Amino acid sequence: MAEPQQRPAQGVVRFYNFLPEHASFLDDVLAGLARPQKTLAPKYFYDARGCELFEKICTLPEYYPTRTELAIMREHGAEMAEFLGQDCQLIEFGSGSSTKTRILIEQLQPPLYVPVDIADDAIRAAAASLAQVFPWLNINGVCADYTRPLTLPEFVGVPIRRKAVYFPGSTVGNFTPEEAVEFLRLARRTVGTGGALLIGVDLKKDKRVLDAAYDDAAGVTAAFNLNLLARINRELGGDFQLRRFRHKAFYDGAKGWIEMHLESLAAQFVHVAGTRFHFVPGETIHTEISCKYSVEEFSAVARRGGFAPGQTWIDAGGLFSVHGMTAV
Ligand code: AVJ
Numbered sequence: 148m149a150e151p152q153q154r155p156a157q158g159v160v161r162f163y164n165f166l167p168e169h170a171s172f173l174d175d176v177l178a179g180l181a182r183p184q185k186t187l188a189p190k191y192f193y194d195a196r197g198c199e200l201f202e203k204i205c206t207l208p209e210y211y212p213t214r215t216e217l218a219i220m221r222e223h224g225a226e227m228a229e230f231l232g233q234d235c236q237l238i239e240f241g242s243g244s245s246t247k248t249r250i251l252i253e254q255l256q257p258p259l260y261v262p263v264d265i266a267d268d269a270i271r272a273a274a275a276s277l278a279q280v281f282p283w284l285n286i287n288g289v290c291a292d293y294t295r296p297l298t299l300p301e302f303v304g305v306p307i308r309r310k311a312v313y314f315p316g317s318t319v320g321n322f323t324p325e326e327a328v329e330f331l332r333l334a335r336r337t338v339g340t341g342g343a344l345l346i347g348v349d350l351k352k353d354k355r356v357l358d359a360a361y362d363d364a365a366g367v368t369a370a371f372n373l374n375l376l377a378r379i380n381r382e383l384g385g386d387f388q389l390r391r392f393r394h395k396a397f398y399d400g401a402k403g404w405i406e407m408h409l410e411s412l413a414a415q416f417v418h419v420a421g422t423r424f425h426f427v428p429g430e431t432i433h434t435e436i437s438c439k440y441s442v443e444e445f446s447a448v449a450r451r452g453g454f455a456p457g458q459t460w461i462d463a464g465g466l467f468s469v470h471g472m473t474a475v
Contacts, residue, residue: 228254331452369394
């Protein structure tokens with residue numbers, strides 16, 4: 148536990164929207180569907196319905212990552228706060244509902260919390276409820292796409308000794324290892340030399356466990372994946388017939404990642420904003436990868452990204468890891 152610190156009775160909550168005015172969703176969908184392997188980026192899963200479905204995924208019996216990481220946070224949160232140190236500004240990428248962050252904020256008592264997420268409703272809701280639980284907490288909520296270079300707003304008037312990026316949930320798994328290196332270099336620029344990274348990383352394990360986690364019996368992950376097509380219909384005037392596509396997810400041991408696809412069940416045409424796309428039966432839209440690492444593999448990625456591995460916390464079952472690292 149960090150030393151008791153003097154915090155104002157009432158924190159300041161600000162909100163910034165750095166998303167480009169121009170809707171890149173349409174451009175990205177048209178470009179992605181025009182590729183030989185049709186592709187849609189996973190960041191587009193998270194409209195209001197997608198966020199709701201993802202929260203439901205997190206409670207599924209087959210989806211072990213969320214509850215396992217939460218348990219690691221509960222058990223080792225104090226050591227993590229110790230690792231990050233006093234007066235540490237906490238920047239969270241992909242903050243969503245900020246559930247795990249509560250545990251960390253309680254232990255760390257940061258002078259400033261900066262949640263960054265592409266879903267502005269999620270940021271606003273999380274900031275509001277955190278302000279209730281931690282009235283002393285200063286919050287700079289930022290709606291932005293953190294996969295692109297980003298300058299965060301400063302907050303004047305509080306002592307900040309160090310910046311830390313918190314990236315829980317194994318969201319780093321959405322990048323290939325090469326992309327993860329690039330992402331970590333961006334995070335490194337955000338925290339500066341001597342800054343910190345606290346990152347949740349899902350570990351390699353039995354293929355059957357992984358396959359089940361991404362293709363649950365209740366069909367929630369399927370609904371989450373298919374919602375991307377429903378979103379295109381809603382927002383871009385698409386005419387996807389959801390019953391003509393099926394959710395497909397599997398662990399590729401050679402690549403070390405889960406692949407999620409939407410498979411066309413028939414020969415068909417689909418229109419998006421006046422552009423026509425053809426599907427042959429069995430053709431897929433690639434929607435997500437979820438990379439799995441060994442501790443050694445992830446440490447190597449982190450080193451290439453400019454971070455020195457510090458401490459690693461793992462559950463007793465060896466399912467999930469949280470790494471504390473320092474920017475060199
Ligand atoms: C939010 C990217 C960590 O890869 O496990 C869950 C998303 N996709 N089930 C993951 C997801 C299907 C999740 N991340």
